[in-house]
Amino acid sequence: MVEGIGDVSLDNQESGAERELKQVPGDWFDVDGIAVENDVGQTGTKKEQGRIYSIEDLNGDQRRMDSVGNWEENNGVICYVDQEGHAHVAGYTEERARQLEEAGYKHRATEVPLSSGSGWVPADPELRKRWEKMIEADREKRQKEIAEARKKTLRESRG
Numbered sequence: 001m002v003e004g005i006g007d008v009s010l011d012n013q014e015s016g017a018e019r020e021l022k023q024v025p026g027d028w029f030d031v032d033g034i035a036v037e038n039d040v041g042q043t044g045t046k047k048e049q050g051r052i053y054s055i056e057d058l059n060g061d062q063r064r065m066d067s068v069g070n071w072e073e074n075n076g077v078i079c080y081v082d083q084e085g086h087a088h089v090a091g092y093t094e095e096r097a098r099q100l101e102e103a104g105y106k107h108r109a110t111e112v113p114l115s116s117g118s119g120w121v122p123a124d125p126e127l128r129k130r131w132e133k134m135i136e137a138d139r140e141k142r143q144k145e146i147a148e149a150r151k152k153t154l155r156e157s158r159g
Helices: 060-068 094-102 125-158
Strands: 033-040 048-051 070-074 075-082 086-091 120-122
Touching: 070 094, 075 120, 086 125, 094 125, 120 125
Parallel strands: none
Antiparallel strands: 033 048, 033 120, 070 075, 075 086
16 A cells, blocks of 8 residues: 555545546546446346446536545446546546546545446447556556565565
């Protein structure tokens, strides 16, 4: 865990709209409005389909707008909601979390699309391929971060 990152704040007194949010670096997956499917299905017998709502679909829904300026992680997926209320996801790494904090985003409870662990993925084959490639690369980065943190802890414990 990155020092200073990890505790989710439930204090929503300061909204993202009131903070100065900077551009977030790196490759992120914009999920607003994309069709998704679950190959297994809740019953295990058929493919289910759905769509991730966009901020336009939600017509300024207060719940999404309350998430502006927030980021959250769930099941290895990190999500942030930008100034306009659009959700962006990627694989969780400490580097991504640090970049969000540096850009002015706060770690607060926020819905994290594509993170339920129940098999929901982009329905479009090209988007699915891009998502799977991104999430795998981020998993590899995360494993390296964990290995480096362990080495550092071991070095520090030996004095």
